[in-house]
Amino acid sequence: MQLHIRDGWVPGIIGFTASAHARYYAREWGFGPLFEAQVATGMAAFIERYDPGRDLLLWADVDGEMAGTITIDGTDPALPEGQAHLRWFIVSDFARGLGVGRELFEAALNHLTVTGYTSCYLTTFAGLDPARRLYESAGFALHKEQQGESWGTPVLEQLFILELGNR
Numbered sequence: 422m423q424l425h426i427r428d429g430w431v432p433g434i435i436g437f438t439a440s441a442h443a444r445y446y447a448r449e450w451g452f453g454p455l456f457e458a459q460v461a462t463g464m465a466a467f468i469e470r471y472d473p474g475r476d477l478l479l480w481a482d483v484d485g486e487m488a489g490t491i492t493i494d495g496t497d498p499a500l501p502e503g504q505a506h507l508r509w510f511i512v513s514d515f516a517r518g519l520g521v522g523r524e525l526f527e528a529a530l531n532h533l534t535v536t537g538y539t540s541c542y543l544t545t546f547a548g549l550d551p552a553r554r555l556y557e558s559a560g561f562a563l564h565k566e567q568q569g570e571s572w573g574t575p576v577l578e579q580l581f582i583l584e585l586g587n588r
Contacts, residue, residue: 422519425482426528430471434480435464438490441511446572450548455573464509470496475505477532481512481521488516491525493532493541503539510543510552522555530559533585541583546576556581 443457471478475495481488489512495505507529512522533541543561545552561581569578 423482423484424488424519424521424524426524427480427482429473429478430468431480433487434478434490435461435468437480437487438464438509438511441490441513442509445511445514450574450576452572452574459572460509464492467492467494467497467508472496475536477529477536479525479528481516481525483516483519483521486513486515488513488519489521489525491529493529493536493538495536495538503537505533505536505538505541507541507543522552526555526559533583539585541585543581544571545579545581546572547579548576556583559583 439457439461442460443452446452446456467476468478470476472495477493478490479492480490489510491510492508493505494500494508497506500506510522510525510529512525541561542564543556545556547566561583563579564582565580567578568575570576571578
């Protein structure tokens with residue numbers, strides 16, 4: 422297996438990310454078209470304002486096939502100064518268990534440190550235990566849990582925050 426972590430936009434990355442999320446979360450959690458639309462429109466807006474000095478758009482290539490993505494969004498106008506948002510972290514079915522997720526995640530954490538962010542948050546939901554273990558191993562702490570339907574399906578939504586002084 423040859424794994425490469427690549428940075429920046431490539432044709433099809435929005436479609437790949439939306440498709441990978443939609444397929445996994447529909448199959449495993451019953452998410453529907455609202456979720457896929459949110460991923461696609463959110464990522465499209467991110468790409469339109471993408472600033473390589475503050476943002477990060479990583480994708481994994483395994484043996485020539487796109488296998489995962491992760492982003493650090495630091496240019497969302499709703500973010501307070503110094504805060505970033507970890508988003509669109511997904512690994513393709515064929516690449517799970519190969520270390521792709523950890524490689525993407527570690528590269529994203531490095532970007533946060535190098536870029537000088539003071540904190541980073543991510544939103545997820547209860548039940549994604551392997552991802553939660555990864556987040557907590559890096560110092561992300563659960564700050565809020567509540568029942569919600571932000572993604573079109575009722576779940577226990579979670580907010581995790583990483584204070585970068587803790588790394």
